[in-house]
Amino acid sequence: MDARQLKIEAAREALTHVADGMKLGIGTGSTAEEFVRLLAVKVGEGMTVIGVPTSERTARLCSELGVPLSTLDETPRLDLTIDGADEIDPALTLVKGGGGALLREKIVAAASARMIVIADASKLVDTLGRFPLPIEVNPFGLRATEIAINEAAARLGLDGPLTLRMTNGEPFVTDGGHFIIDASFGRIPDTRALSDALHAIPGVVEHGLFLELADAAIVADADGVRTVRAAA
């Protein structure tokens, strides 16, 4: 099974958790897009759902495929969010933001009664940090914010290059008008401490550590699809 097929299988299993009438948060990225394609088929067959997209990119795909959309202002409480992830640890703490949508993804997940993550098994790790941690920052005072991030990380014994995410020779700009710094800290043993430290920096808008938001992860590999719940 190729990588795309694994994403489709995880998305197909996630669809079994979607009931008629649900208000759904809809994630961003290649795996979430497979979910949108399968959801659109169900909608075409008569399923009634309303989706709140986590990015302009997802909103465009939903619109093209006929998935009815709302905004979080119109629909502030959601039943379920389905989204991808860049890394998933045994506690279901996530690294997200590889697609640059982490702020809206976190707001939508926090507004949802449940969050299910869909991924291929390569996203499972024992300790987060192999994937650089995306940190969404205000463009104002970028250098000062970088220094503050380095200092906060050093206090936690973390070190590693910070890279401003670029696209076509320009800084990548998120849907919220912010920049992304990808922080290659390596292993992050204390995700709560890093989360708190980053939140204390004024120029940091949000970061890609998702703590206590995911209820389950649906993970696909060559042997099939399994549902992972947080280790006690």
Ligand SMILES: O=C(CO)[C@H](O)[C@H](O)COP(=O)(O)O
């Ligand atoms: O966090 C995300 C976007 O901000 C994505 O969910 C994450 O990057 C996973 O993407 P993919 O399914 O393409 O591997």
